Amino acid sequence: MENIEKKEIRPLYIRERVAVYVYCYSYKGTRQLSRFGDIVYSSQKSHYSLLYVNNDEVADLLNKLKELRFVKKVRVGHIKELDQNFSEAFIQTNLEVKEELEH
Known part of the structure; x- marks a missing residue:
């Protein structure tokens, strides 16, 4: 057993x-x-797909996707820009509800 590296x-x-x-x-x-990224969701009724791509490849990829014949428009998700600290939002709404009940 001593010989195991x-x-x-x-x-x-x-x-x-x-x-x-x-x-x-x-x-x-x-x-x-699927050549451009990982397809996570695809809606047949609404004609859109959700792709996940590497952050460093986004700029080049958007231009390539817009050049395709079947693509109507391309949007980038903004989840990273949103504030995801919901505890402060809950505290504020609780205070607002308490103030409304007091009046």
Whole structure:
């Protein structure tokens, strides 16, 4: 058992990912979108797909997607820009409700 070598554990690098919403004229072209990123959701009725792509590739990818014939418009998700601290929002709404009940 002493001869077992300990292997070095490499750190796991998590890449920043961005949500990209791609609106199409028809549902036929959505299968081709898998070349550009990971398709997480695709709506056949609303003709849009949700892709996750690497953050450093977004600028080039948006131009490539807009050039495709079946793509109507492309939007980038803004979840990173939103404040996700909801505890302060709950405190504020509780205070507002208490004030309304007192009056």
